[in-house]
Amino acid sequence: MNLTMIKKDFSRNKAINITLLLFIVLSACLISVGTMIVIQLFGAIDSMYEIAKPPHFMQMHTGEINWEELNDFAESVDYVESWQVIEMVNIYGGNIRITKPDGKYYVMSDSLLDIGFVKQNDKYDLLLDTNNTPIYPSKGEIGVPIILLDSYDIKIGDTLTITEGDYSKDFTVTSYVRDSQMNSTLCSSTRFLINEEEHDEIKNRIGKIEYLIEFYFPDESLASKFQTTYEKAGMPANGQPITYAIIRLVSGISDIIMVLIIVLVSLFLIFVVAICLRFTILTAMEEEIKSIGTMRAIGMSYKNISQIYLIKYRFLAILGCIAGYALSLVINKYFTSHIAETFGPPKLTLAAMLAPIATVCLVYLFEIYFCKKIIKKIKRITIVEALRSGADRSKANASRVAKFINLSKFKSLPVDILMAVQDVAVKARAWLLLFFVILIAIGIMVVPVNLHNTFKSPKFITYMGQSQSDIVVSLAKSENIAEKFDEVFDVLNSDSEVEDYNVEAEVVYEAINKDGDWTNIHVDCSDVAKSELQYLEGKAPENENQIALSVLNANEMGVKVGDTLPMLINGQEMSIVVSGIYQDVTSGGFTAKMMRPYDKEAVEGYSFYINVKDGVNIQKKIDLYKNKMGVETEVVSMEEFIDQTLGGVSRQLGKAVVAVIIMSMCLVALIIILFFNLQAAKEYSQVAIMKAIGFSVQDIRKQYLLKVLMVSMIGIVFGTVLANALGEGIVSGILSILGLGISKITFIINPVNAYLLCPIATLIVAVAVTWYSSKAFKRYNIVQLINE
Structure with missing residues (x-):
């Protein structure tokens, strides 16, 4: 009997039921995919880590090491199971040349990552091949980090040459390396693997x-x-300390951000499904109010009547959740390709299968619970009220709204527009469904688009501890760094096409942290304070006795704006005032800025931030500088600087944006189909009468199109405003939790994408689906209405 009822309802309301089903499929699919990616991501990381064994704590250090002291310290800590020291030979990218089989070559001078050459370890921190097997190169062979393949065309069989002065050595690329800890562009370094002897x-x-x-x-x-x-033991610490938790977070950060976007969108979609179910059930109850009254009159209980309504939605929810889960298995590979490349193919384990099923079951339970809450309204319907037609009440409601609209004041406007405006105003509650869904669709589309544009924008450099410029020239520490500085200085001063430039020197001082211990702090010193940085509190340093700290450094030092920070500068202890706290995602988020003269002998590196005059071709200028300044100088555009640092995150976020846009367009199309079919049944008599008194089908379709356009445009405006008002707060909260060095973000908006292309795409879908759906008006006629 139940199956027969479902079949009859589906044959009578095909479009409505199919649309509801697709809504449920989409929501179940996205929540399942999000859960699946999280399980597979950390499953793939754990599988790789079991083989590679990354460190639980690592201290990067440049300088001398007292091996006896370090060994005694390690033996004195009872919970240290094992320890090792890896020698990484850092070679400047300009000294590395990649030669193709046809003889063409390029140098890696534009690499922002520190390039280190290492040998394979015995037991821990192993470097793996693409099959997650430890690599042991023979003489003349080299393994290239996988993360560099997005930026450089390096193929198996290419020749890699390192040179410095009269020394040169060739290697043949024989493998790609998976690195368990340096596998993200957010890391400051990457490792090439060579033979132990070499x-x-x-x-x-x-x-x-x-x-x-x-x-x-x-x-x-x-x-x-x-x-x-x-x-506290004073062990070697001239570099960044890194814990296992940070290694794990940075490894998966690009996929984690993508998952968060997908999960947030799926939650909004579940909310949309709830709204649609409410509207559908209430419409069905309104149309069948007399049937409900009859069933109550013949003695049927509320439970029996509610089960009649609930059985269909239970069937739709079960079918939709199963289909959504099945679809998630199909599209999962699109989102996990980066995981497979970086950590190895994610295994579809029992947990990876059951966890998404559990989340899909939660979606089902929520939807059924929501349906039951709505169907409870049947309890409040009396037999007398149910058997009385609701037409009079509808007219009363309509008259209370309609009295505020005087069409005589707008006689100059076309009749179609006037009637469309009046109908929307009179039936405003019915049109709220379309309004809210369009609002949500545009909101969940605009926020990821704005976030993606923010990560790609050159202006995002202000979240990376730097001010915006056209070109960045960097000098790493070397024996002739002073000579190279003078050379770059002369080139820039003699270039008439340079508008201005700023020089920043990286030095290492010491400061007392929140535990009262002296620790190294990397400080960028310049003559011009970086006021363009994203300051959360305070401002840029204004004199040499002030310092601005990154968010993570301020937390590490336990200070806030206005506090005094004890520092050891050039051997002299000083009290420096914290002038501001800014956001920075580079160098692990631990940076600082000062306007203070520095000892040139202690400089770790220089950075020149150059602005060229309007009309100057930046890429040609970069090529010119590379030729003039030599391979030891790194010259990149600001766009390249950002891409190399955040390219991996941006690319994964781009995948989520594509999925969200497609889903939003489907959402708009489905809601209009659902809304049209629900309203069409209620407005059958109105349309038939309009045709009888002389309105053409085209006139009626235009009126309906105008209504949808009007409501859609209002929804787009409100959705865009809410996306801008709430989106930044939501994203800032997520980034703050992730601990990337950003706790408050302001979207860098591309107006064409956010305010033109997204709304236009939404309107095009709305217009196309409305016009197609309204063809049904051709079948409406007054004779059939009278016969009914």
Whole structure:
């Protein structure tokens, strides 16, 4: 009997039921995909980590090491299970040449990552191939980090040459390397893998050695405790300390941001499904009010009547959730391709199968609970009220609204427009469904689009601890860094096409952290304060006794604006006032800015931020500078600087944006189909009468199109306003939780995308679907209405 009732209802209301089904499919699919990606992401990371064994705590260090002291310290900590020190030979990208089989070549001088050459370790922190097997290169072979393949065309069989002075050595690319800890563009370094014998050779001939001091514990949660112990013991710490938790977070950050967008959108979609179910059920109850009264009159209980209504929606929810889950299995590969490339193919484990099923079941339970809440309204319907036609009440409601609209005042407007405006005003409550869904659709589309544009914009450099410029020239520390500085200085001063430039020197001072210990702090010193940075509190330094700290550095030092920070500068202890706290995602988020003279002998590197005059071709200028300044100088455009740092995050976010836009367009199309079919049944008599008194089908279709356009445009305006008002707060909260060095973000909006293309695309879909759906008016006629 139940199956027969469902079949009859589906045959009578095909469009409505199919539309509701598709809504449920979309919501279940997205929540399932989001859950599946999270499980597979961390499953793939864990599988890789089981083989690679990244450190639980790592201290990067440049400089001398007292090996005996370090060994004694490690043995004194009872929970240290193992430890090792890796020698990474950092070689400037300008000294690395990639040669193709046809003889063409390029140098890697524009690489923003520190390029390190290492040998394979014995047991821990292993570098893997694309099959997640440890690589052991033979002499003359080299493994290239996978993360560089997005920026550089490096193929198996290419020749990689390192040179410095009269020293040169060739390697053949034989494998791509998966690195368990340096596998994101947000990391400051990346590692090439070479043979042990050749590693011992080059470390004495080229580059600069940086030590990776790594420790392992029974439980990785001991890393924070150990870090405090390590720093208090005064162990080597001229570099960034990194814990297992940070390695894990940075490894998956690009996919995590994508998942968060998908999950947020799916939650909004579940809300839309709830709104649609409410509207559909109430419309059905309104149309069948007399049938409900009859059933109550013959003695049927509320439970029996509610089950008649609920069975259809229960069937739709079950079918939609099953179909949504099945669809998520199909489209999952689109979102997990980056995971497969970086960590290895994610395994479809039992947890990866059951967790999405659990979330889909929650969607089902929520929708059924919501349906039951709405159907409870039947309890409040008396037999007398149900058997009385609701027409008089509808007319009364209409008259109360209609009295505020005087059509005689707008006689100059076309009749179609006047009637459309009046109908929307009189039936405003019915049109609220379309309004809210359009509002949500435009909102969930505009926020990811704005976020993606923000990450891609050159202006995002202000969230990376730098002010905006056209070109960035960088000098790494070397024996002849002073000569190279003078050379760059002369080139820029003699270039008439340079508008202005600013020089920033990176130096390392010491400061007292929140635990009362002296720790290294990397400071960028310049003559001009970076007032364009994204300051959360305070402002840029105004004199040499002030310092601006990044968010994470301020937390590490335990200071706020106006506090005094004890610092050791050039061997002299000073009290420096914190003038401001800014946001920065580079260098792990730990940076600082000062306007203070510095010791040139202690400089770790220089950066020149150059603005050229209007009309100057930036790429040609970059090529010219590369030729003049030599391979030891890194020259990149601001766009390239951002792309190399955030390219991985931006690309994954782009995938989410594409999915959200497609889903939003489907959402708009489905809601109009649903709304039209629900309203069409209620307005059958009105349309038939209009045709009888002389309105053509085209006139009626135009009126309906005008109504949809009017409501859609209002929804787009409100949706855009809400997206701008609430979107930044939501995204800022998420980024703050992730601990990337950003806690408050202001969208950098592309008006064409956000305010033109997205609304136009929405309106085009709305118009096309409305015009197609309104063809049904051709079948409406007064004779059939009278016969009924």
